[in-house]
Amino acid sequence: MNILTIVAITACLFITQPVLAADTATQSAQEIESENLKQRLQDVIKDKLDSAEDTIKNKQAENSLVGYTGIINKISNLSLVVNTTQNNLLQVITSEDTNIVKNGKEIKASSLSIDEKIIIIGNLDTEDILNAKRLIAISNTPAITKRQTVVGPISNLDQKTLSFSIKELNIDIPKKSTIDPEDLQDNQTVIVIIETDIEDQTNTLLSLQSLLQ
Amino acid sequence: MRKEIILAIVLGVILGVVIIFGINLANQSSSDTPTQPGSQATPTTSLTPTPTPSLQIVAPNNNSVSFEDTVTLVGKAKPESWIAIIWEENENIIQSDQSGSFSQEISLIGGENIIQITATNGQDYQESTNITIIYTTAEIQ
Numbered sequence: 114m115n116i117l118t119i120v121a122i123t124a125c126l127f128i129t130q131p132v133l134a135a136d137t138a139t140q141s142a143q144e145i146e147s148e149n150l151k152q153r154l155q156d157v158i159k160d161k162l163d164s165a166e167d168t169i170k171n172k173q174a175e176n177s178l179v180g181y182t183g184i185i186n187k188i189s190n191l192s193l194v195v196n197t198t199q200n201n202l203l204q205v206i207t208s209e210d211t212n213i214v215k216n217g218k219e220i221k222a223s224s225l226s227i228d229e230k231i232i233i234i235g236n237l238d239t240e241d242i243l244n245a246k247r248l249i250a251i252s253n254t255p256a257i258t259k260r261q262t263v264v265g266p267i268s269n270l271d272q273k274t275l276s277f278s279i280k281e282l283n284i285d286i287p288k289k290s291t292i293d294p295e296d297l298q299d300n301q302t303v304i305v306i307i308e309t310d311i312e313d314q315t316n317t318l319l320s321l322q323s324l325l326q
Numbered sequence: 327m328r329k330e331i332i333l334a335i336v337l338g339v340i341l342g343v344v345i346i347f348g349i350n351l352a353n354q355s356s357s358d359t360p361t362q363p364g365s366q367a368t369p370t371t372s373l374t375p376t377p378t379p380s381l382q383i384v385a386p387n388n389n390s391v392s393f394e395d396t397v398t399l400v401g402k403a404k405p406e407s408w409i410a411i412i413w414e415e416n417e418n419i420i421q422s423d424q425s426g427s428f429s430q431e432i433s434l435i436g437g438e439n440i441i442q443i444t445a446t447n448g449q450d451y452q453e454s455t456n457i458t459i460i461y462t463t464a465e466i467q
């Protein structure tokens with residue numbers, strides 16, 4: 114009886130083996146296909162991630178760029194000391210890769226001179242050391258006019274000469290101005306933007322807003 | 327036999343009471359423990375008075391580089407104050423909103439752009455600041 118059982122089990126196993134083998138083969142083929150698909154997906158995702166990473170890096174590099182304007186104070190080798198328009202001394206480090214431009218032409222750092230006005234674009238190493246990537250020499254012609262904001266009460270309003278004063282500044286209202294002088298009155302507090310001619314010190318009204326009556 | 331059953335029941339009840347007491351004690355002590363950092367906590371209202379916002383330029387950053395010919399100047403000043411903005415090509419006077427926020431589209435010229443911003447309420451508040459932006463179309467490597 115026992116021998117018969119063993120024989121029966123062996124027979125069963127023997128008969129079912131090809132089916133099991135076929136199943137195993139199908140399973141492994143599916144596994145390979147699934148593995149390939151997984152690999153392809155991983156590759157696509159990696160490509161997309163790499164591309165996104167590059168975009169972010171480029172954007173970060175652009176965002177980390179700073180720009181200053183100033184007058185060259187000192188030149189030594191590849192380094193310049195620049196007095197910025199914000200009255201800070203900035204050490205500017207140039208390299209062979211720095212793009213230096215004057216009058217639209219590329220020049221060497223040695224062609225720059227003291228008192229020349231420049232725009233520097235680069236990355237800050239520390240608060241006062243800038244690694245220049247682009248440097249442009251610009252003309253240093255003084256401005257003819259300057260604009261400023263003045264706040265205060267109107268005085269000496271003169272409808273005939275179209276002028277008034279704020280804080281002892283005499284301001285002319287241009288004839289073509291959209292501001293009607295009749296809307297103004299003495300002691301009226303206003304905020305104005307004026308343009309001052311540096312040579313003759315005349316002030317012309319550009320913009321006005323009444324604040325308080 | 328019956329005596330043993332009664333003893334077992336009594337012992338079980340005592341054990342049960344001890345376990346319940348233990349659980350209650352553990353719950354009580356955990357609720358008394360102060361909240362650890364990182365764990366969820368109910369938000370508490372700060373009683374520190376918020377300082378009145380002064381003139382701040384949120385964007386763009388001072389000494390930033392723009393590759394576009396316009397930028398949107400975004401800032402914060404005292405609520406409903408008047409803001410005079412002067413830039414290379416134009417100027418404007420605007421008013422900040424009730425939260426003090428203001429914004430102005432600024433056109434840029436090639437190179438250096440100095441933007442002057444003055445905020446005032448015409449009475450006791452006046453502040454000014456300048457920011458510089460460099461506009462370039464050159465590719466910076």
